[in-house]
Amino acid sequence: MSKRPRNASVQLVVVGSLALDTVETPRSTAREVLGGSVSYACAAASFFTRVGMVAVAGDDFPARGRALFRRLGINLEGLQSARGRTFRWAGRYETDMNDRRTLATELNVFESFAPSLPPAYREAPLFLLGNISPELQLRVLDQARAPRLVAADTMDLWIRTARPALDRVVKRVDVLLLNDGEARLLTGEANLARAARAILGAGPEYVVVKKGEHGATLYGRRGVRVIPPYPVENVRDPTGAGDSFAGAALGALAGAPRISMDTLAASLLSGSAVAAFGVEDFSLRRLARLRPAEIRKRYRELRAMMGGRP
Protein backbone atom coordinates (compact mmCIF):
# COMPACT_ATOMS: atom_id res chain seq x y z
CA MET A 1 0.00 0.00 0.00
CA SER A 2 3.04 2.26 0.38
CA LYS A 3 2.87 3.37 -3.23
CA ARG A 4 0.71 2.78 -6.29
CA PRO A 5 1.18 -0.91 -7.11
CA ARG A 6 3.51 -1.49 -10.04
CA ASN A 7 2.84 -5.14 -10.74
CA ALA A 8 1.63 -5.00 -14.32
CA SER A 9 -0.58 -8.08 -14.25
CA VAL A 10 -4.11 -7.72 -12.98
CA GLN A 11 -4.39 -9.26 -9.48
CA LEU A 12 -8.05 -8.48 -8.85
CA VAL A 13 -10.94 -8.41 -11.30
CA VAL A 14 -14.06 -6.50 -10.30
CA VAL A 15 -17.37 -6.66 -12.12
CA GLY A 16 -20.25 -4.40 -11.20
CA SER A 17 -22.41 -1.52 -12.25
CA LEU A 18 -20.96 1.65 -13.72
CA ALA A 19 -23.41 4.45 -13.13
CA LEU A 20 -24.17 8.09 -13.17
CA ASP A 21 -25.80 8.78 -9.82
CA THR A 22 -28.06 11.54 -8.60
CA VAL A 23 -27.86 11.62 -4.82
CA GLU A 24 -30.00 13.75 -2.54
CA THR A 25 -29.06 14.28 1.09
CA PRO A 26 -30.72 16.55 3.64
CA ARG A 27 -27.99 19.15 2.98
CA SER A 28 -27.27 18.95 -0.72
CA THR A 29 -27.69 17.13 -3.99
CA ALA A 30 -25.14 15.79 -6.49
CA ARG A 31 -26.41 15.25 -10.03
CA GLU A 32 -25.13 12.76 -12.60
CA VAL A 33 -21.96 12.02 -10.70
CA LEU A 34 -19.67 9.02 -11.17
CA GLY A 35 -21.00 6.01 -9.29
CA GLY A 36 -21.92 2.34 -9.41
CA SER A 37 -20.52 -0.61 -7.51
CA VAL A 38 -17.61 -1.18 -9.89
CA SER A 39 -16.40 2.43 -9.64
CA TYR A 40 -16.27 2.46 -5.86
CA ALA A 41 -14.82 -1.01 -5.57
CA CYS A 42 -12.09 -0.49 -8.19
CA ALA A 43 -11.11 2.92 -6.83
CA ALA A 44 -10.86 1.52 -3.29
CA ALA A 45 -8.88 -1.54 -4.45
CA SER A 46 -6.50 0.59 -6.50
CA PHE A 47 -4.66 1.67 -3.34
CA PHE A 48 -3.58 -1.89 -2.69
CA THR A 49 -3.20 -3.81 -5.93
CA ARG A 50 -3.53 -3.86 -9.71
CA VAL A 51 -7.25 -4.03 -10.42
CA GLY A 52 -9.13 -4.66 -13.65
CA MET A 53 -12.65 -3.32 -14.26
CA VAL A 54 -15.41 -5.28 -15.98
CA ALA A 55 -18.37 -3.05 -16.80
CA VAL A 56 -20.17 -1.22 -19.57
CA ALA A 57 -20.27 2.50 -20.27
CA GLY A 58 -22.77 4.26 -22.52
CA ASP A 59 -21.65 6.78 -25.13
CA ASP A 60 -22.56 9.58 -22.74
CA PHE A 61 -20.05 8.37 -20.13
CA PRO A 62 -17.83 11.35 -19.36
CA ALA A 63 -14.16 11.29 -20.36
CA ARG A 64 -13.23 12.56 -16.90
CA GLY A 65 -14.58 9.31 -15.44
CA ARG A 66 -12.18 7.21 -17.49
CA ALA A 67 -9.40 9.70 -16.77
CA LEU A 68 -9.92 9.29 -13.02
CA PHE A 69 -9.88 5.50 -13.28
CA ARG A 70 -6.63 5.66 -15.26
CA ARG A 71 -5.04 8.05 -12.80
CA LEU A 72 -5.86 5.52 -10.05
CA GLY A 73 -4.04 2.85 -12.06
CA ILE A 74 -7.20 0.83 -12.79
CA ASN A 75 -6.91 -1.41 -15.83
CA LEU A 76 -9.77 -0.63 -18.21
CA GLU A 77 -9.36 -3.38 -20.82
CA GLY A 78 -12.54 -4.96 -19.48
CA LEU A 79 -14.58 -1.77 -19.68
CA GLN A 80 -16.86 -2.04 -22.69
CA SER A 81 -18.41 0.87 -24.54
CA ALA A 82 -21.95 0.54 -25.84
CA ARG A 83 -24.33 2.72 -27.79
CA GLY A 84 -26.89 4.35 -25.60
CA ARG A 85 -27.11 5.92 -22.21
CA THR A 86 -25.02 4.88 -19.21
CA PHE A 87 -26.86 3.20 -16.29
CA ARG A 88 -28.51 5.80 -14.04
CA TRP A 89 -29.42 5.60 -10.36
CA ALA A 90 -31.08 8.22 -8.19
CA GLY A 91 -31.62 8.02 -4.45
CA ARG A 92 -32.33 10.08 -1.38
CA TYR A 93 -30.98 9.82 2.17
CA GLU A 94 -33.12 10.86 5.10
CA THR A 95 -31.96 12.81 8.16
CA ASP A 96 -29.81 10.21 9.85
CA MET A 97 -28.07 9.07 6.65
CA ASN A 98 -28.90 5.42 7.30
CA ASP A 99 -32.22 5.29 5.50
CA ARG A 100 -31.94 5.36 1.76
CA ARG A 101 -34.75 5.45 -0.76
CA THR A 102 -34.19 4.64 -4.42
CA LEU A 103 -35.97 7.26 -6.53
CA ALA A 104 -35.13 5.96 -9.99
CA THR A 105 -33.15 3.27 -11.78
CA GLU A 106 -32.51 3.25 -15.55
CA LEU A 107 -30.70 0.14 -16.73
CA ASN A 108 -29.92 1.57 -20.18
CA VAL A 109 -26.78 -0.07 -21.64
CA PHE A 110 -26.75 -2.56 -18.77
CA GLU A 111 -29.79 -4.25 -20.23
CA SER A 112 -27.78 -5.96 -22.95
CA PHE A 113 -24.44 -6.18 -21.14
CA ALA A 114 -22.53 -9.41 -21.75
CA PRO A 115 -19.34 -9.27 -19.73
CA SER A 116 -16.31 -10.68 -21.50
CA LEU A 117 -12.97 -10.95 -19.74
CA PRO A 118 -9.83 -9.85 -21.59
CA PRO A 119 -7.24 -12.69 -21.57
CA ALA A 120 -5.13 -10.91 -18.94
CA TYR A 121 -8.09 -10.91 -16.53
CA ARG A 122 -8.85 -14.62 -16.79
CA GLU A 123 -5.66 -15.60 -14.96
CA ALA A 124 -6.23 -13.17 -12.07
CA PRO A 125 -6.08 -14.74 -8.59
CA LEU A 126 -8.86 -12.65 -7.05
CA PHE A 127 -12.37 -11.87 -8.24
CA LEU A 128 -14.92 -9.54 -6.75
CA LEU A 129 -18.38 -10.03 -8.20
CA GLY A 130 -19.78 -6.65 -7.24
CA ASN A 131 -23.41 -5.84 -6.88
CA ILE A 132 -25.05 -6.64 -10.25
CA SER A 133 -27.48 -9.39 -11.27
CA PRO A 134 -26.32 -12.88 -10.29
CA GLU A 135 -26.63 -13.95 -13.95
CA LEU A 136 -23.91 -11.45 -14.88
CA GLN A 137 -21.84 -12.46 -11.86
CA LEU A 138 -21.99 -16.09 -13.07
CA ARG A 139 -20.94 -15.13 -16.60
CA VAL A 140 -17.80 -13.52 -15.19
CA LEU A 141 -17.11 -16.42 -12.86
CA ASP A 142 -17.39 -18.85 -15.79
CA GLN A 143 -14.49 -17.07 -17.49
CA ALA A 144 -12.13 -17.19 -14.52
CA ARG A 145 -9.40 -19.78 -15.06
CA ALA A 146 -8.36 -20.83 -11.57
CA PRO A 147 -9.04 -18.09 -9.06
CA ARG A 148 -7.49 -18.25 -5.61
CA LEU A 149 -10.55 -16.58 -4.11
CA VAL A 150 -13.90 -15.33 -5.39
CA ALA A 151 -16.00 -12.91 -3.37
CA ALA A 152 -19.51 -11.78 -4.27
CA ASP A 153 -21.70 -8.98 -3.04
CA THR A 154 -25.44 -8.99 -3.48
CA MET A 155 -28.58 -7.04 -2.57
CA ASP A 156 -32.24 -7.49 -1.64
CA LEU A 157 -33.39 -6.97 -5.26
CA TRP A 158 -31.63 -10.16 -6.44
CA ILE A 159 -32.74 -12.12 -3.39
CA ARG A 160 -36.33 -11.28 -4.29
CA THR A 161 -36.18 -11.51 -8.08
CA ALA A 162 -33.30 -13.80 -9.12
CA ARG A 163 -33.11 -16.39 -6.40
CA PRO A 164 -32.14 -19.47 -8.48
CA ALA A 165 -29.18 -17.67 -10.10
CA LEU A 166 -28.20 -16.15 -6.77
CA ASP A 167 -28.21 -19.59 -5.16
CA ARG A 168 -25.74 -20.75 -7.83
CA VAL A 169 -23.51 -17.77 -7.07
CA VAL A 170 -23.65 -18.48 -3.33
CA LYS A 171 -22.70 -22.09 -3.97
CA ARG A 172 -19.63 -21.17 -6.02
CA VAL A 173 -18.04 -18.30 -4.12
CA ASP A 174 -15.55 -18.36 -1.25
CA VAL A 175 -16.77 -15.16 0.38
CA LEU A 176 -20.31 -13.76 0.34
CA LEU A 177 -20.81 -10.16 1.41
CA LEU A 178 -24.28 -8.88 2.20
CA ASN A 179 -25.93 -6.55 4.67
CA ASP A 180 -27.77 -7.63 7.81
CA GLY A 181 -31.26 -7.20 6.39
CA GLU A 182 -30.26 -9.16 3.30
CA ALA A 183 -28.80 -11.99 5.38
CA ARG A 184 -32.16 -12.22 7.15
CA LEU A 185 -34.07 -12.07 3.88
CA LEU A 186 -31.88 -14.69 2.23
CA THR A 187 -32.18 -17.20 5.06
CA GLY A 188 -35.46 -16.38 6.78
CA GLU A 189 -33.49 -16.25 10.06
CA ALA A 190 -33.99 -13.13 12.20
CA ASN A 191 -30.92 -13.94 14.29
CA LEU A 192 -27.75 -12.86 12.45
CA ALA A 193 -25.49 -15.57 13.86
CA ARG A 194 -27.94 -18.23 12.71
CA ALA A 195 -28.40 -16.53 9.35
CA ALA A 196 -24.64 -16.49 8.83
CA ARG A 197 -24.37 -20.15 9.78
CA ALA A 198 -27.13 -21.02 7.30
CA ILE A 199 -25.25 -19.21 4.52
CA LEU A 200 -21.97 -20.96 5.43
CA GLY A 201 -23.89 -24.21 5.07
CA ALA A 202 -24.84 -23.28 1.49
CA GLY A 203 -21.30 -22.99 0.16
CA PRO A 204 -19.08 -20.05 1.06
CA GLU A 205 -16.10 -20.49 3.36
CA TYR A 206 -16.69 -17.00 4.74
CA VAL A 207 -19.66 -14.68 5.14
CA VAL A 208 -19.27 -10.96 5.74
CA VAL A 209 -22.39 -9.34 7.18
CA LYS A 210 -22.28 -5.58 6.65
CA LYS A 211 -24.13 -3.50 9.22
CA GLY A 212 -23.75 0.05 7.91
CA GLU A 213 -22.71 2.41 10.69
CA HIS A 214 -22.21 -0.60 12.99
CA GLY A 215 -19.40 -2.08 10.92
CA ALA A 216 -19.34 -5.69 9.81
CA THR A 217 -18.92 -9.20 11.11
CA LEU A 218 -16.84 -11.89 9.44
CA TYR A 219 -18.14 -15.41 10.00
CA GLY A 220 -15.96 -18.41 9.17
CA ARG A 221 -16.48 -22.08 9.76
CA ARG A 222 -14.46 -21.94 12.96
CA GLY A 223 -14.78 -18.43 14.26
CA VAL A 224 -16.17 -14.94 14.12
CA ARG A 225 -14.35 -11.63 13.73
CA VAL A 226 -15.53 -8.12 14.44
CA ILE A 227 -14.78 -5.48 11.80
CA PRO A 228 -15.38 -2.14 13.50
CA PRO A 229 -16.55 0.92 11.65
CA TYR A 230 -14.28 3.94 11.75
CA PRO A 231 -16.18 6.69 13.63
CA VAL A 232 -16.67 9.18 10.79
CA GLU A 233 -18.09 12.42 12.12
CA ASN A 234 -18.91 14.02 8.77
CA VAL A 235 -20.87 11.62 6.61
CA ARG A 236 -21.76 13.48 3.46
CA ASP A 237 -22.83 10.64 1.16
CA PRO A 238 -22.89 6.97 2.21
CA THR A 239 -23.42 5.77 -1.38
CA GLY A 240 -20.89 3.12 -2.35
CA ALA A 241 -19.59 2.52 1.18
CA GLY A 242 -20.22 -1.21 0.93
CA ASP A 243 -18.54 -1.36 -2.47
CA SER A 244 -15.48 0.57 -1.27
CA PHE A 245 -15.32 -1.70 1.75
CA ALA A 246 -15.36 -4.85 -0.39
CA GLY A 247 -13.01 -3.44 -3.04
CA ALA A 248 -10.37 -2.29 -0.57
CA ALA A 249 -10.62 -5.57 1.35
CA LEU A 250 -10.08 -7.68 -1.77
CA GLY A 251 -7.29 -5.37 -2.87
CA ALA A 252 -5.57 -5.71 0.49
CA LEU A 253 -5.98 -9.48 0.35
CA ALA A 254 -3.90 -9.53 -2.83
CA GLY A 255 -0.89 -8.74 -0.67
CA ALA A 256 -1.57 -11.47 1.91
CA PRO A 257 0.71 -14.50 1.89
CA ARG A 258 -2.28 -16.82 2.39
CA ILE A 259 -6.01 -16.61 2.97
CA SER A 260 -7.16 -17.23 6.54
CA MET A 261 -9.44 -15.70 9.15
CA ASP A 262 -6.50 -13.55 10.25
CA THR A 263 -5.58 -12.20 6.83
CA LEU A 264 -9.20 -11.79 5.77
CA ALA A 265 -10.02 -9.90 8.99
CA ALA A 266 -7.00 -7.63 8.48
CA SER A 267 -8.02 -7.00 4.86
CA LEU A 268 -11.58 -6.17 5.88
CA LEU A 269 -10.14 -3.70 8.39
CA SER A 270 -8.43 -1.98 5.46
CA GLY A 271 -11.83 -2.02 3.78
CA SER A 272 -13.35 -0.32 6.80
CA ALA A 273 -10.64 2.35 6.75
CA VAL A 274 -11.11 3.14 3.05
CA ALA A 275 -14.93 3.05 3.18
CA ALA A 276 -14.79 5.60 6.00
CA PHE A 277 -13.06 8.05 3.67
CA GLY A 278 -15.40 7.44 0.75
CA VAL A 279 -18.46 8.65 2.65
CA GLU A 280 -16.87 12.00 3.49
CA ASP A 281 -17.79 13.41 0.08
CA PHE A 282 -20.12 12.73 -2.84
CA SER A 283 -19.27 10.19 -5.53
CA LEU A 284 -15.59 9.20 -5.75
CA ARG A 285 -14.37 12.66 -4.79
CA ARG A 286 -12.75 11.69 -1.50
CA LEU A 287 -11.29 8.45 -2.85
CA ALA A 288 -9.86 10.39 -5.80
CA ARG A 289 -7.74 12.51 -3.46
CA LEU A 290 -7.03 9.86 -0.84
CA ARG A 291 -3.39 9.24 0.10
CA PRO A 292 -1.99 5.88 1.26
CA ALA A 293 -0.65 7.47 4.46
CA GLU A 294 -4.21 8.46 5.39
CA ILE A 295 -5.38 4.87 4.96
CA ARG A 296 -2.52 3.58 7.09
CA LYS A 297 -3.41 6.04 9.87
CA ARG A 298 -7.06 4.99 10.00
CA TYR A 299 -6.06 1.33 9.84
CA ARG A 300 -3.85 1.82 12.89
CA GLU A 301 -6.66 3.64 14.69
CA LEU A 302 -9.07 0.80 13.93
CA ARG A 303 -6.60 -1.69 15.35
CA ALA A 304 -6.29 0.43 18.47
CA MET A 305 -10.11 0.45 18.75
CA MET A 306 -9.88 -3.30 19.14
CA GLY A 307 -7.25 -3.05 21.84
CA GLY A 308 -4.47 -4.11 19.47
CA ARG A 309 -1.10 -2.49 19.11
CA PRO A 310 -1.62 0.54 16.85
Added chain:
Amino acid sequence: MSKRPRNASVQLVVVGSLALDTVETPRSTAREVLGGSVSYACAAASFFTRVGMVAVAGDDFPARGRALFRRLGINLEGLQSARGRTFRWAGRYETDMNDRRTLATELNVFESFAPSLPPAYREAPLFLLGNISPELQLRVLDQARAPRLVAADTMDLWIRTARPALDRVVKRVDVLLLNDGEARLLTGEANLARAARAILGAGPEYVVVKKGEHGATLYGRRGVRVIPPYPVENVRDPTGAGDSFAGAALGALAGAPRISMDTLAASLLSGSAVAAFGVEDFSLRRLARLRPAEIRKRYRELRAMMGGRP
Protein backbone atom coordinates in the same frame (compact mmCIF):
# COMPACT_ATOMS: atom_id res chain seq x y z
CA MET B 1 -14.08 -14.22 38.92
CA SER B 2 -12.62 -17.63 39.69
CA LYS B 3 -14.88 -18.10 42.69
CA ARG B 4 -17.61 -16.20 44.46
CA PRO B 5 -15.91 -13.06 45.88
CA ARG B 6 -15.25 -13.31 49.61
CA ASN B 7 -14.31 -9.72 50.38
CA ALA B 8 -16.94 -8.79 52.94
CA SER B 9 -17.09 -5.07 52.25
CA VAL B 10 -19.36 -3.88 49.44
CA GLN B 11 -17.25 -2.85 46.43
CA LEU B 12 -20.07 -1.89 44.10
CA VAL B 13 -23.40 -0.27 44.93
CA VAL B 14 -26.19 -0.58 42.38
CA VAL B 15 -29.44 1.35 42.49
CA GLY B 16 -32.27 0.64 40.08
CA SER B 17 -35.74 -0.73 39.68
CA LEU B 18 -36.82 -4.00 41.25
CA ALA B 19 -39.72 -5.35 39.25
CA LEU B 20 -42.06 -8.16 38.50
CA ASP B 21 -42.07 -8.41 34.71
CA THR B 22 -44.50 -9.88 32.26
CA VAL B 23 -42.66 -10.53 29.02
CA GLU B 24 -44.26 -11.66 25.76
CA THR B 25 -42.12 -13.00 22.94
CA PRO B 26 -43.27 -14.51 19.66
CA ARG B 27 -42.78 -17.99 21.15
CA SER B 28 -43.82 -17.71 24.77
CA THR B 29 -44.77 -15.50 27.68
CA ALA B 30 -43.37 -15.24 31.21
CA ARG B 31 -45.69 -13.73 33.81
CA GLU B 32 -44.72 -11.84 36.98
CA VAL B 33 -41.11 -12.94 36.86
CA LEU B 34 -38.19 -11.36 38.67
CA GLY B 35 -36.89 -8.33 36.77
CA GLY B 36 -35.91 -4.69 36.91
CA SER B 37 -32.57 -3.00 36.25
CA VAL B 38 -31.21 -3.59 39.75
CA SER B 39 -31.90 -7.34 39.64
CA TYR B 40 -30.10 -7.92 36.36
CA ALA B 41 -27.21 -5.59 37.21
CA CYS B 42 -26.61 -7.03 40.70
CA ALA B 43 -26.87 -10.63 39.53
CA ALA B 44 -24.39 -9.96 36.71
CA ALA B 45 -21.99 -8.08 39.01
CA SER B 46 -22.14 -10.82 41.64
CA PHE B 47 -19.82 -13.03 39.56
CA PHE B 48 -17.03 -10.51 39.94
CA THR B 49 -17.30 -8.62 43.20
CA ARG B 50 -19.26 -7.95 46.38
CA VAL B 51 -22.29 -5.94 45.30
CA GLY B 52 -24.91 -4.10 47.36
CA MET B 53 -28.46 -3.54 46.13
CA VAL B 54 -30.39 -0.29 46.62
CA ALA B 55 -34.06 -0.73 45.71
CA VAL B 56 -37.54 -1.12 47.09
CA ALA B 57 -39.71 -4.24 47.21
CA GLY B 58 -43.45 -4.31 47.83
CA ASP B 59 -44.98 -6.69 50.34
CA ASP B 60 -45.90 -9.01 47.48
CA PHE B 61 -42.25 -9.48 46.48
CA PRO B 62 -41.64 -13.22 46.46
CA ALA B 63 -39.31 -14.78 49.02
CA ARG B 64 -37.63 -16.78 46.25
CA GLY B 65 -36.43 -13.47 44.73
CA ARG B 66 -34.58 -12.52 47.91
CA ALA B 67 -33.33 -16.09 48.25
CA LEU B 68 -31.83 -15.97 44.76
CA PHE B 69 -30.11 -12.65 45.46
CA ARG B 70 -28.65 -14.08 48.70
CA ARG B 71 -27.46 -17.21 46.95
CA LEU B 72 -25.62 -14.98 44.46
CA GLY B 73 -23.90 -13.25 47.38
CA ILE B 74 -25.65 -9.92 46.84
CA ASN B 75 -25.76 -7.70 49.93
CA LEU B 76 -29.38 -6.73 50.60
CA GLU B 77 -28.95 -4.19 53.42
CA GLY B 78 -29.98 -1.48 50.96
CA LEU B 79 -33.13 -3.28 49.82
CA GLN B 80 -36.10 -1.59 51.46
CA SER B 81 -39.48 -3.16 52.02
CA ALA B 82 -42.58 -1.04 51.58
CA ARG B 83 -46.28 -1.57 51.94
CA GLY B 84 -47.98 -2.04 48.63
CA ARG B 85 -47.35 -3.74 45.36
CA THR B 86 -43.92 -4.18 43.81
CA PHE B 87 -43.17 -2.24 40.63
CA ARG B 88 -44.62 -4.01 37.55
CA TRP B 89 -43.52 -3.86 33.93
CA ALA B 90 -45.01 -5.61 30.92
CA GLY B 91 -43.61 -5.66 27.42
CA ARG B 92 -43.72 -7.48 24.13
CA TYR B 93 -40.96 -8.35 21.65
CA GLU B 94 -41.73 -8.60 17.96
CA THR B 95 -40.39 -11.23 15.58
CA ASP B 96 -36.76 -10.22 15.37
CA MET B 97 -36.37 -9.63 19.13
CA ASN B 98 -34.96 -6.14 18.62
CA ASP B 99 -38.23 -4.22 18.70
CA ARG B 100 -39.76 -3.96 22.13
CA ARG B 101 -43.06 -2.40 23.04
CA THR B 102 -43.94 -1.49 26.63
CA LEU B 103 -47.47 -2.67 27.32
CA ALA B 104 -47.82 -1.51 30.92
CA THR B 105 -45.88 0.13 33.74
CA GLU B 106 -47.10 0.30 37.35
CA LEU B 107 -44.81 2.29 39.61
CA ASN B 108 -46.49 1.11 42.84
CA VAL B 109 -43.99 1.23 45.76
CA PHE B 110 -41.48 3.04 43.54
CA GLU B 111 -43.65 6.15 43.63
CA SER B 112 -42.57 7.00 47.17
CA PHE B 113 -39.12 5.39 47.14
CA ALA B 114 -36.45 7.42 48.95
CA PRO B 115 -33.18 5.51 48.61
CA SER B 116 -31.05 5.56 51.72
CA LEU B 117 -27.59 3.99 51.75
CA PRO B 118 -26.59 1.78 54.67
CA PRO B 119 -23.30 3.02 56.20
CA ALA B 120 -21.35 0.16 54.62
CA TYR B 121 -22.46 1.22 51.15
CA ARG B 122 -21.39 4.86 51.47
CA GLU B 123 -17.70 3.99 51.44
CA ALA B 124 -17.97 1.77 48.35
CA PRO B 125 -15.52 2.62 45.55
CA LEU B 126 -17.89 1.92 42.65
CA PHE B 127 -21.46 3.03 42.01
CA LEU B 128 -23.79 2.02 39.24
CA LEU B 129 -26.83 4.27 38.99
CA GLY B 130 -29.04 1.88 37.08
CA ASN B 131 -31.99 2.85 35.01
CA ILE B 132 -34.39 4.74 37.32
CA SER B 133 -35.38 8.40 37.45
CA PRO B 134 -32.41 10.79 37.55
CA GLU B 135 -33.80 12.32 40.76
CA LEU B 136 -33.38 8.98 42.51
CA GLN B 137 -29.95 8.51 40.94
CA LEU B 138 -28.89 11.89 42.37
CA ARG B 139 -30.16 10.99 45.84
CA VAL B 140 -27.92 7.93 45.85
CA LEU B 141 -24.96 9.84 44.47
CA ASP B 142 -25.36 12.46 47.21
CA GLN B 143 -24.80 9.75 49.81
CA ALA B 144 -21.61 8.34 48.30
CA ARG B 145 -18.58 9.39 50.34
CA ALA B 146 -15.71 9.39 47.86
CA PRO B 147 -16.38 7.00 45.01
CA ARG B 148 -13.55 5.98 42.72
CA LEU B 149 -15.96 5.76 39.78
CA VAL B 150 -19.65 6.43 39.22
CA ALA B 151 -21.46 5.05 36.17
CA ALA B 152 -25.04 5.83 35.22
CA ASP B 153 -27.45 4.27 32.79
CA THR B 154 -30.47 6.12 31.48
CA MET B 155 -33.34 5.80 29.00
CA ASP B 156 -35.45 7.81 26.57
CA LEU B 157 -38.22 8.36 29.15
CA TRP B 158 -35.93 10.45 31.39
CA ILE B 159 -34.44 12.31 28.45
CA ARG B 160 -37.95 13.37 27.48
CA THR B 161 -39.47 13.98 30.92
CA ALA B 162 -36.69 14.74 33.43
CA ARG B 163 -34.06 16.57 31.45
CA PRO B 164 -32.83 19.07 34.10
CA ALA B 165 -32.19 16.31 36.66
CA LEU B 166 -30.65 14.08 33.99
CA ASP B 167 -28.30 16.90 33.01
CA ARG B 168 -27.11 17.06 36.63
CA VAL B 169 -26.51 13.31 36.61
CA VAL B 170 -24.55 13.53 33.34
CA LYS B 171 -22.42 16.31 34.77
CA ARG B 172 -21.49 14.31 37.88
CA VAL B 173 -20.79 10.80 36.57
CA ASP B 174 -17.58 9.33 35.19
CA VAL B 175 -19.26 6.91 32.80
CA LEU B 176 -22.60 7.37 31.04
CA LEU B 177 -24.20 4.33 29.43
CA LEU B 178 -27.07 4.76 26.99
CA ASN B 179 -28.28 3.20 23.78
CA ASP B 180 -27.73 4.62 20.31
CA GLY B 181 -31.20 6.08 19.90
CA GLU B 182 -30.94 7.70 23.33
CA ALA B 183 -27.54 9.21 22.51
CA ARG B 184 -29.14 10.79 19.44
CA LEU B 185 -32.16 11.98 21.43
CA LEU B 186 -30.02 13.44 24.22
CA THR B 187 -27.75 15.41 21.89
CA GLY B 188 -29.82 16.03 18.76
CA GLU B 189 -26.91 14.57 16.76
CA ALA B 190 -27.79 11.83 14.27
CA ASN B 191 -24.12 10.82 13.93
CA LEU B 192 -23.10 8.60 16.87
CA ALA B 193 -19.47 9.72 17.00
CA ARG B 194 -20.58 13.35 17.21
CA ALA B 195 -23.27 12.49 19.75
CA ALA B 196 -20.68 10.75 21.93
CA ARG B 197 -18.33 13.69 21.67
CA ALA B 198 -21.12 16.06 22.70
CA ILE B 199 -21.83 13.94 25.79
CA LEU B 200 -18.13 13.80 26.70
CA GLY B 201 -18.19 17.58 26.53
CA ALA B 202 -20.98 17.68 29.14
CA GLY B 203 -19.04 15.92 31.88
CA PRO B 204 -18.37 12.19 31.75
CA GLU B 205 -14.87 10.88 31.13
CA TYR B 206 -16.33 7.93 29.22
CA VAL B 207 -19.49 7.26 27.24
CA VAL B 208 -20.69 3.76 26.43
CA VAL B 209 -23.14 3.64 23.53
CA LYS B 210 -25.08 0.38 23.59
CA LYS B 211 -26.30 -0.87 20.22
CA GLY B 212 -28.29 -3.98 21.10
CA GLU B 213 -27.36 -6.88 18.85
CA HIS B 214 -24.50 -4.78 17.42
CA GLY B 215 -22.62 -4.57 20.71
CA ALA B 216 -21.37 -1.31 22.17
CA THR B 217 -18.80 1.40 21.64
CA LEU B 218 -16.71 2.96 24.40
CA TYR B 219 -15.79 6.57 23.74
CA GLY B 220 -13.10 8.27 25.83
CA ARG B 221 -11.48 11.65 25.51
CA ARG B 222 -8.57 10.18 23.60
CA GLY B 223 -9.87 7.10 21.88
CA VAL B 224 -12.63 4.72 20.95
CA ARG B 225 -13.01 1.03 21.74
CA VAL B 226 -15.24 -1.56 20.13
CA ILE B 227 -17.14 -3.89 22.47
CA PRO B 228 -18.40 -6.73 20.29
CA PRO B 229 -21.59 -8.64 21.00
CA TYR B 230 -21.25 -12.33 21.59
CA PRO B 231 -23.12 -14.06 18.71
CA VAL B 232 -25.97 -15.66 20.69
CA GLU B 233 -27.97 -17.98 18.48
CA ASN B 234 -30.87 -18.55 20.85
CA VAL B 235 -32.19 -15.27 22.15
CA ARG B 236 -35.19 -16.07 24.29
CA ASP B 237 -35.70 -12.80 26.18
CA PRO B 238 -33.53 -9.71 25.67
CA THR B 239 -34.98 -7.96 28.75
CA GLY B 240 -32.27 -6.71 31.09
CA ALA B 241 -29.41 -7.26 28.65
CA GLY B 242 -28.21 -3.67 29.03
CA ASP B 243 -28.44 -3.92 32.82
CA SER B 244 -26.50 -7.21 32.93
CA PHE B 245 -23.92 -5.67 30.62
CA ALA B 246 -23.44 -2.65 32.87
CA GLY B 247 -23.55 -4.66 36.10
CA ALA B 248 -20.98 -7.22 35.00
CA ALA B 249 -18.73 -4.48 33.59
CA LEU B 250 -18.75 -2.51 36.83
CA GLY B 251 -18.23 -5.70 38.80
CA ALA B 252 -15.24 -6.65 36.67
CA LEU B 253 -13.85 -3.14 37.07
CA ALA B 254 -13.69 -3.68 40.83
CA GLY B 255 -10.80 -6.06 40.21
CA ALA B 256 -8.87 -3.68 37.94
CA PRO B 257 -5.72 -2.10 39.37
CA ARG B 258 -6.63 1.25 37.86
CA ILE B 259 -9.30 2.76 35.62
CA SER B 260 -8.24 3.40 32.03
CA MET B 261 -9.49 2.82 28.50
CA ASP B 262 -7.79 -0.59 28.61
CA THR B 263 -9.29 -1.78 31.87
CA LEU B 264 -12.70 -0.29 31.10
CA ALA B 265 -12.76 -1.95 27.66
CA ALA B 266 -11.78 -5.29 29.22
CA SER B 267 -14.50 -4.90 31.86
CA LEU B 268 -17.11 -4.07 29.24
CA LEU B 269 -16.06 -7.21 27.38
CA SER B 270 -16.91 -9.18 30.52
CA GLY B 271 -20.21 -7.31 30.46
CA SER B 272 -20.79 -8.45 26.89
CA ALA B 273 -20.05 -12.06 27.86
CA VAL B 274 -22.47 -12.06 30.80
CA ALA B 275 -25.23 -10.18 28.94
CA ALA B 276 -25.04 -12.83 26.21
CA PHE B 277 -25.97 -15.51 28.75
CA GLY B 278 -28.76 -13.48 30.33
CA VAL B 279 -30.78 -13.33 27.11
CA GLU B 280 -30.79 -17.10 26.69
CA ASP B 281 -33.70 -17.48 29.09
CA PHE B 282 -36.47 -15.42 30.67
CA SER B 283 -35.87 -13.28 33.74
CA LEU B 284 -32.73 -14.12 35.77
CA ARG B 285 -33.01 -17.83 35.06
CA ARG B 286 -29.83 -18.17 33.03
CA LEU B 287 -27.81 -15.86 35.28
CA ALA B 288 -29.00 -17.88 38.28
CA ARG B 289 -27.34 -21.01 36.93
CA LEU B 290 -24.34 -19.36 35.26
CA ARG B 291 -20.89 -20.68 36.17
CA PRO B 292 -17.70 -18.53 36.20
CA ALA B 293 -16.00 -20.95 33.81
CA GLU B 294 -18.72 -20.25 31.23
CA ILE B 295 -18.10 -16.52 31.53
CA ARG B 296 -14.35 -17.00 31.11
CA LYS B 297 -14.92 -19.07 27.97
CA ARG B 298 -17.10 -16.44 26.29
CA TYR B 299 -14.71 -13.70 27.36
CA ARG B 300 -11.87 -15.55 25.61
CA GLU B 301 -14.03 -16.04 22.52
CA LEU B 302 -14.85 -12.33 22.44
CA ARG B 303 -11.15 -11.49 22.63
CA ALA B 304 -10.49 -13.88 19.74
CA MET B 305 -13.26 -12.12 17.75
CA MET B 306 -11.13 -8.99 17.98
CA GLY B 307 -8.05 -10.80 16.77
CA GLY B 308 -6.51 -10.90 20.25
CA ARG B 309 -4.93 -13.87 21.93
CA PRO B 310 -7.76 -16.00 23.29
